[in-house]
Amino acid sequence: MPFELADFGGTFLTSAPVRDGDHVSPGINAYVQWFIPVGRRPMSLLLVHGGGGQGSDFIRTPDGRPGWVHSFLRAGYATYVIDRPGHGRSHWNNRALGPTAPAADYDALYSRFIEPEKERLWSDAVAHNRWPADPLAGDRFMAGQGPMADSLASSQRHVEAIAEQLFRMTGPTIIVSHSMGAPCGWALSALGGENVAAVVAAEPFGYPGMVHPLGVFDNGLVSTSYQGHHDPFARPIAVVTGEATWMREANARAAEFLRARAPVFEHIRLERHGITGNGHMLMSESNSDEIAGLMVRWLDLNIPS
Template sequence: MTSEPVRVGDAVWPGTNAYVQWFVPVDPRPVSVLFVHGGGGQGSDFVTTPDCRPGWVHRFLRSGYATYVLDRPGHGRSAWNDNVLGPAVPASNYHALYPRFVEPAQHRLWPEASKHTRWPSDPLAGDRFMASQGPMAVTLAASQLHVEAVAAQLFELTGPTIIVSHSMGGPCGWALAAIGGDQVEAVIAVEPLGYPRMVHPLGTFNNGMVTTEYRGRHDPFARPIALVTGEATWMREANSRAADYLRVKAPTFEHFLLEEHDITGNGHMLMGESNSDEIADIMIRWLDRVLARDLR
């Protein structure tokens, strides 16, 4: 998917573009699932775990959902081009990410970090995770604008869909829902970044769950919404504030604090941790309930 080519001087490049991979079962449900990755990650975060198990894509696929995996513009299989997307924050290094994703219990940068036990035991899992991390936009507003530019073509592919977003993909998910309108049946925000008036190095959340105005004309919260938070993540307080906001905005809302469902020890990278299938199953059961209710 790409917007109009961009000309700078005598050079012409493809416009804002994104890569989408999809998997469709033999007899799919009438609604698909769209996965929106976070930060400097990529769509492959949902396809395979860092210890090489099938990821959430395959769990949803086995439950009958066609799954669409987005590499946001400038991420994964959609290469970053400063001339089109603007400047980028360089890819993070081991020192920045290991204490937050791979080894929280060793570094204890936040109170719940000591509970982290779910990073895969495969000794190469951390290296594989780091290899997947690339650059990202210098502002959250730019990241939002990038996905908004490809949204119309994206929804042509997915048809009626459920957005499953993660971390910095959370604001992008809300922006997509504002464009998709009735095509977006539900949103599952997995440890989404942001809450109203949150100050972040890449922007202040001056527009509820995003930092800037939406290009879409629809209410992004006018559908069932679930928020998922791990026991050992640094996102717990921020997610609690987001839940307070979403509980008022959404017609149906549920905040899954995983330890309350006997799923313990999880950090921020829920789709890649050792019990990722259990977490996917909670989300699938919730969708079965809310979508069946909406169809009655």
């Protein structure tokens, strides 16, 4: 179904420049792109990408189909897509952001994201069959991978630094996060308070006590204290998990934590809704439209109009 845009564009959110002796460089910044449909809903929607990815992950799939942005626009949401600090169009600046983790390579990501059914590093991987058939899809996915912070705490602090400007732009919004973007989403929720109507965490990274080379989850679903003073979980929340991902146990532990805290909570296991064969990159796989449609229906049921 086509949609008509009233506006689209993008801008950088910035913080104070960093001074190092006589050298002045940009501070923490993020790029935000927006798409405003005609007849928009009063609530907007913010897409927060994961790990070494970028906001373009949500705009088109690696085989060229319309991405989740299109699905949310068709549903009437003004949609904002962030390149988190140091990702995508917000280039990495060591003076402001600190050091990076080692870059992920084909060996690391193909076995978990693209073709886990071949390596079978976990039992459910055998069910994976939703990566796009286009032979260039994997290369396009890898082309979008870049550096990320060398700690979860740093990633959280980076996004907290631009949160005030971000919420002035989005107004009341729904956060849809993916993977390592989930801790940033919880941090944004703690800062946004009533501005955040709901959170949908797709394949969220982390659970209480999880130990990872980039940090330990010592503060529930994040690794460090929140800069915000609002309860990040005091709103409807959904966790979305694929049938064939390695995240199933981790997502179940996160869901147990959230179920006791959110006023409305659902752990959406896609196969229980007839959506099968999905790995970790839900927005990139061949049935991405079905997944987005399920999210829209969940939001319609659980957020007051």
